[in-house]
Amino acid sequence: MYETSQYHKRIFTPKNCSQQIDSSFGNVLLYGAGSDIIKNELGAYGEKILGSSSSYVQSNIGRYISNPQYYFQVNEDYVKNKLKVILFPFLHKGHWMRAADISGGEFSFKPPIHDINAPDLYIPMMAFGTYLVLAGYFLGITTKFSPEALGVQFTTGLLCWLLQVLLLEATLHSLGSGEVPLLDIVAYGGYIFVNASIILICRIIWDYVFCLVTFFECFCMGVFLIKTMKRILIGEVRSFEKHSTKRNYLLILMALSQIPLLFWLGNVGVGAK
Known part of the structure; x- marks a missing residue:
């Protein structure tokens, strides 16, 4: 115890x-x-x-999406030369490949100010604005102008731009190239308003050449897009050798689709009172 x-x-x-x-x-x-x-x-x-x-x-x-500022690095020489390539692509003597810019150990492409083959958003936006001004003027000289009619043309232009972008995206996606920046496609799709503006200028001067000029501009836009898409497939995504027959059919279909789009853009004032 x-x-x-x-x-x-x-x-x-x-x-x-x-x-x-x-x-x-x-x-x-x-x-x-x-x-x-x-x-x-x-x-x-x-x-x-x-x-x-x-x-x-x-x-x-x-x-x-890429960097939006890249697409606005342009100057006067670039704009003039780019318009020549868009309106007369078969007269372009140089190559269609984009210029590479290897700086800081990273691969990229040179901006439009240093490369005529680079896409930009300056020309599409200016061309879209020019198209609306010409459409308003044409509505005025045909006594069909009204805010509603101009609004219809604005909506028509946006729809055509969207359809063009979707068409280019679908073409590239079908050919196995899904890595192209969206703003590149938006830029390529917006170049159609350059041709649409030429069509409206010709309609204002002499309306009887509407069909002839429209078919010519469709041909020019088709050639430009085929050259551009081939360049993307060869140099940017390197899938040119795959599905060659399918590729050719899709590129031709893409070029032919410019006919209804440009006729739609050129038929200003249809149905307006």
Whole structure:
């Protein structure tokens, strides 16, 4: 009994209690430090995941949308030479490949100001505005002008632009090239308003040449798009050798589709009162 009571006394002495408290406090500190380490590791891992996800999203957005400022780096010489290529593509003596720009260890293409074959958005937007001005003038000289009629032409122009973009996207996608930036396709689709503006100018001067001029502009736009799409397939996505027969049929179909689009754009004031 004495030994047992002495044992209990030894266990519950203040000194032993202090040792137990110190031990428990040490365990708390130990596990607390481990908790901080785990938090830091999880935080670093989370930042790594978020960073990789952010870079993945940015890379994919850049692939399909690219930098809008790139498409407005133009000058007077580029605009004049580009209009010649669009209106008379069969007279273009140079190559159709885009100029590469390797700087900082990254591959890219030179902006329009340094490469006539680069797509831009300046000419499509200016051509679209010119088309609307000419359409309004034509409606005026034919006594059919009204805000509603001009609004119809604005909507018609946007629909044609959208259809052209969808057509080019579908053609490239069918040929296995889905990595072309979206703004490139928007630019190529908007060049049709250059030809549409020429058609309206000819209608204003002499309406009887409407059909002849429209067919000529359809031919020019078709040649320009075929050359451009072939260049994309050869130099930018390198899938030119695949499905050659299918490719030729799709390119010809794309060129022929310019006929209804340009006739639609050229028929200003149809149905207007």
